[in-house]
Amino acid sequence: MKSILWGGLALLLCLPAARAEPIPASSQAIEPWGDPATGDGLTPRYLRWLADQSGLQLTQDTRPLPRLVEELKSGRDALALITASPERDAFGLELCRPTDIRLSVIHRSAPHALRVEDLKQRPVGILRGTHTLDAFIARSGAERVLVADMRQGMGMLRIGRLDAMMCVRPGCGRVLREVSRPSDNWSELAISREPMAVYVSRAHPLARDAAALARLQAACLSPQGRAKMAELLALYD
Secondary structure: OHHHHHHHHHHHHHHHHHHOOOEEEEEEOOOOOOOOOOOOOHHHHHHHHHHHHHOOOEEEEEEOHHHHHHHHHHOOOOEEEEEOOHHHHHOEEEEEEEEEEEEEEEEEOOOOOOOHHHHOOOEEEEEOOOOOOHHHHHHHOOEEEEEOOHHHHHHHHHOOOOOEEEEEEOOHHHHHHHHOOOOOOEEEEEEEEEEEEEEEEOOOHHHHOHHHHHHHHHHHHOHHHHHHHHHHHHHHO
């Protein structure tokens, strides 16, 4: 009987430790959301802030979007900030939408405003690994030129190797300022806006911790949460 009592006490003592285990989170490996080389970026900083406000600890990694989605589906990752879509509701609990991304293409100014059809068979830089402009490329008939990052694409645009370059804000504004010269005259063709959402994997135990979910959601929706996102957007764009 004594051994049973001691065993039960040991189990109870282990429960808080199990709940205190760091929660795995991932960031999308695309500028400025996450940098695989440094592990830094807008998403790691924001998720770390959310966790701190909620009394949680994180282990963070940076992955290409397809792998990040698979890790969320399996529950190997618990938390992520990615574009919202109805398809992701099947494997993720959406807690909030703290910001959005603005998609456009940057091009040199012309006497008349650039139209979508003006890009037919003209080279347009597209970030490798993203498909957010697939519909635009199909509609315009532009020639897709894959680039490693916005800095490379903007540099190619400056020297005339591209006629236009995909611009993703946040991120694009800072890069454009870094590579441009005072004589450059850029224009921007807006395409779309897409909301970013904080998801919790339905397959991870965090999804069944109602108190932790409530704390995360409250932090994200709070004035302090909006201020934190605004601070990061200003830093990265």
